[in-house]
Each structure stands twice: as structure tokens, then as C-alpha cells.
Amino acid sequence: MALAGVRVIELAGLAPAPFCGMILSDFGARVIRVDRTKVTMAMDAQARGKQSVALNLKSPQGVAVLKKLCLQSDIVLEPFRKGVMEKLGLGPEELLKENPRLIYARLTGYGQSGSYAKCAGHDINYLAMSGLLSMLGRSSEKPYAPLNLVADFAGGGLMCALGIVLALLERNKSGRGQIIDASMVEGAAYVGSFMWKSRSLGLWNRPRGENMLDSGAPFYDTYQTSDGKHMAVGAIEPQFYDHLIKGLGLDAASLPAQMSISDWPELRRTFTQVFAQKTQAEWSRIFDGTDACVTPVLPLDEAGSHPHNRERGSFLKDAQGEVSPRPAPVLSRTPARPCLSRDPVVGEHTRSVLGEYGFDPDHIEQLLSAGVVECNEAKARL
Numbered sequence: 144m145a146l147a148g149v150r151v152i153e154l155a156g157l158a159p160a161p162f163c164g165m166i167l168s169d170f171g172a173r174v175i176r177v178d179r180t181k182v183t184m185a186m187d188a189q190a191r192g193k194q195s196v197a198l199n200l201k202s203p204q205g206v207a208v209l210k211k212l213c214l215q216s217d218i219v220l221e222p223f224r225k226g227v228m229e230k231l232g233l234g235p236e237e238l239l240k241e242n243p244r245l246i247y248a249r250l251t252g253y254g255q256s257g258s259y260a261k262c263a264g265h266d267i268n269y270l271a272m273s274g275l276l277s278m279l280g281r282s283s284e285k286p287y288a289p290l291n292l293v294a295d296f297a298g299g300g301l302m303c304a305l306g307i308v309l310a311l312l313e314r315n316k317s318g319r320g321q322i323i324d325a326s327m328v329e330g331a332a333y334v335g336s337f338m339w340k341s342r343s344l345g346l347w348n349r350p351r352g353e354n355m356l357d358s359g360a361p362f363y364d365t366y367q368t369s370d371g372k373h374m375a376v377g378a379i380e381p382q383f384y385d386h387l388i389k390g391l392g393l394d395a396a397s398l399p400a401q402m403s404i405s406d407w408p409e410l411r412r413t414f415t416q417v418f419a420q421k422t423q424a425e426w427s428r429i430f431d432g433t434d435a436c437v438t439p440v441l442p443l444d445e446a447g448s449h450p451h452n453r454e455r456g457s458f459l460k461d462a463q464g465e466v467s468p469r470p471a472p473v474l475s476r477t478p479a480r481p482c483l484s485r486d487p488v489v490g491e492h493t494r495s496v497l498g499e500y501g502f503d504p505d506h507i508e509q510l511l512s513a514g515v516v517e518c519n520e521a522k523a524r525l
């Protein structure tokens with residue numbers, strides 16, 4: 144796999160950093176997640192392929208252990224607010240001095256500088272600060288955050304993974320690591336660059352929810368079907384819009400012009416009435432294989448079994464029977480081979496990892512008895 148041989152130390156975080164770590168693991172990196180001690184259950188739902196070491200960083204010996212792990216690793220990924228690692232004596236200054244090849248990835252909400260840098264926050268806050276949240280929501284409704292997708296994952300974990308891969312590529316030339324300041328505000332905004340750069344096209348001139356791509360246009364929206372499900376319509380171009388009208392059994396001559404914005408409410412009413420006459424399966428049979436840009440709105444537990452997704456193997460089932468998306472994109476020669484075995488128990492690999500990283504057995508026992516590290520191999524066998 145593309146990242147085979149790359150060693151990552153991921154400090155346990157909430158959601159964005161774990162997603163970044165999972166991406167690296169899926170594409171072949173060895174990801175060791177450093178969990179807190181005295182924690183019964185990992186909250187990492189994205190732990191695929193990772194190993195877990197339980198380590199108390201509030202002890203000087205714990206700090207020394209992490210330094211030794213980072214000395215022999217390519218990447219350290221930290222999910223804390225600005226200044227936390229420095230307070231622990233694990234800031235970039237220290238770690239890069241000992242390992243100049245280290246890629247020190249810092250995934251935060253607001254970045255390592257600026258007045259908000261030390262403030263707590265979550266996806267919705269970062270999305271709000273990026274400018275994008277102001278554009279999300281239906282007409283006459285308040286702004287609406289689409290799950291915690293845009294800042295946590297697209298602009299956070301994924302963007303951080305991109306930064307890490309770029310730094311790895313650059314290190315092949317320079318032989319040197321560097322610090323990645325991954326701000327979720329900036330990552331989200333960057334993902335949304337189109338919104339800024341397409342304003343000259345007049346795509347966003349109207350209030351929230353009244354533009355073509357923000358649920359304002361009736362030919363770019365969802366519609367309820369007779370069985371309470373929904374169809375998604377994205378028939379923007381006139382040639383695709385013609386297929387939509389045909390599939391709905393409507394007569395274009397009797398309808399207002401597609402781009403007559405003042406007639407969009409009437410057009411939406413017409414589409415709503417027509418879609419309500421058939422089930423989602425019936426509409427899928429009408430539109431499947433056409434260029435009408437009409438697709439069923441699939442719930443999570445049906446997406447994997449849709450014929451198209453099934454043919455591609457877009458979703459995988461792990462050893463526990465849990466279905467989730469396969470890694471993307473698919474590389475032809477070195478595709479991801481995600482681990483399908485269960486997620487690690489907190490501290491499951493402490494002893495084996497420390498042994499592999501050069502800690503002698505007596506030292507490991509001393510660390511265990513001092514509570515600097517914890518090992519839960521037994522629990523893992525339950």
C-alpha cells in the first residue's frame with residue numbers, strides 16, 4: 144500500500160484526528176494511538192487498523208516514553224488545543240530537535256495563532272467562522288450545519304491527511320520533517336473555495352436557500368415519494384432537465400421556463416405533487432440509467448446494497464459484521480487494504496509496541512507498576 148512503512152503516533156482525540164489516523168492506516172501506515180490511562184473505553188469510532196498504547200503524559204516518564212516513540216516515527220498527530228503539547232514538554236521544538244525528519248501534524252479548530260487559538264469549539268463553531276455556515280439552510284430558515292461533516296472531517300481530518308502526505312512527499316527531497324498547522328476553520332473554508340470564487344458567476348446573489356445550488360432551484364432539490372421516502376434531483380443542464388420533465392410525464396410547453404426564478408415556487412409545487420404519486424422504487428425504475436440526474440435518497444443501511452454500490456464494492460463489512468464505506472479513492476496498483484478485524488482495546492498493544500520500540504522488559508514492567516503505562520491484553524482476549 145502507498146503508505147506502507149510509514150509510522151504514525153496519533154494522540155487520542157475526538158473525531159477529526161481519529162479520521163485522519165484512519166485514512167493513514169487504511170492506506171498502509173502503522174498507526175499507534177496513544178490513549179490516556181484509566182480510561183475504560185476508547186471513544187474512537189474510526190480506529191480501523193490502529194494499535195493502542197495507554198500512556199500517562201502527565202508524568203515525566205510518560206513524556207519520555209512518547210519522545211522515544213516519536214524519535215522512531217515519521218508522524219506525530221496531535222488533536223489538542225494550542226499550547227497543550229508545549230506544556231507537556233512535547234512541542235515541535237523539542238520533538239523536531241530530536242527527530243528532524245518528524246512530521247508534526249497539529250489538528251485544531253482555529254489554528255496555532257489568532258485570538259481564538261486557545262478557545263474550545265466544535266465543528267459547528269469552525270464552520271460558522273469559515274463563512275460557509277451562513278450559506279447552509281433553506282429559505283427563511285436559520286443556518287443549518289450538515290452533521291459534523293464539513294469542518295471535522297472534510298476540512299479537518301481529510302485536509303490534515305493531505306498535509307501529512309504532502310510533507311512526506313517533500314521529505315523525500317529534503318530529508319526533513321515540518322510542522323502542519325491544520326485549522327478546521329481554514330480547512331472548511333478551503334474545501335468551500337468554489338463558493339467564494341464562483342460569486343462572479345452570480346450563483347450566490349440571492350439570500351440563503353434561494354440560489355440554484357442551496358435548495359432554491361426546484362430542479363436541484365429532494366422530493367418525497369408516495370411511500371415517505373425521497374428522490375434527489377440534480378437536473379441542472381437543459382438537456383438533463385428535459386429528461387427530468389419527460390420522466391415525470393410532464394409537458395414542457397405547459398411549464399414555466401426552467402430558469403425563470405420567479406416561477407421556481409410554482410415549478411417546485413408541480414414537482415412535489417408529481418413525485419408524491421409514485422414510490423421511490425417506481426421512480427428509480429423510471430429514472431435509473433437516464434441522464435435526468437434523479438437518484439434515490441438512500442439511508443445509511445441501504446447505501447451498501449444498492450446495485451451500483453454493490454457492483455463496485457463501495458462499502459465493506461468487517462469481521463464484526465459492521466458495514467462502513469471502503470477507503471477512497473481507489474488506487475489501481477496500490478489500493479488501500481483496510482483492516483477488517485476489531486478495533487483495539489485501550490492499551491491492548493502497550494507491551495508489544497514498547498518492546499518493538501526498544502524498551503527492555505524490565506523497563507516496561509517498571510512503567511506498568513508505576514502506572515505510567517497500562518496494558519490491557521487480557522481484556523482484549525475477552
Ligand SMILES: C[C@H](CCC[C@H](C)C(=O)SCCNC(=O)CCNC(=O)[C@H](O)C(C)(C)COP(=O)(O)OP(=O)(O)OC[C@H]1O[C@@H](n2cnc3c(N)ncnc32)[C@H](O)[C@@H]1OP(=O)(O)O)[C@H]1CC[C@H]2[C@@H]3[C@H](O)C[C@@H]4C[C@H](O)CC[C@]4(C)[C@H]3C[C@H](O)[C@]12C
Nearest residue numbers: 157158178179186199200201223224251252263264265266
Ligand atoms: C463524539 C463527540 C465529538 C463529535 C465531534 C464534535 C462535533 C467535534 O467537533 S470534535 C472537534 C473538537 N475540536 C478539536 O478537536 C479542535 C482541537 N481540540 C481542542 O480544541 C480541544 O481538545 C477540545 C476543545 C476539543 C477539548 O478541550 P479539552 O479542554 O478537553 O482538551 P485540551 O485543551 O485539548 O487538552 C487536552 C488535555 O488532556 C491531556 N491529555 C491528553 N492526552 C493525555 C494522556 N495520554 N495522558 C494524560 N493527559 C493527557 C492534555 O495534557 C491536556 O491537559 P490540560 O488540559 O491539563 O492541558 C464527543 C463530544 C463530547 C463527547 C462526550 C463527552 O466528552 C462526555 C462523555 C465523556 C466520557 O469520557 C465518554 C462519553 C461522553 C458522553 C463523550 C462521548 C463522545 O466522545 C462525545 C459526544
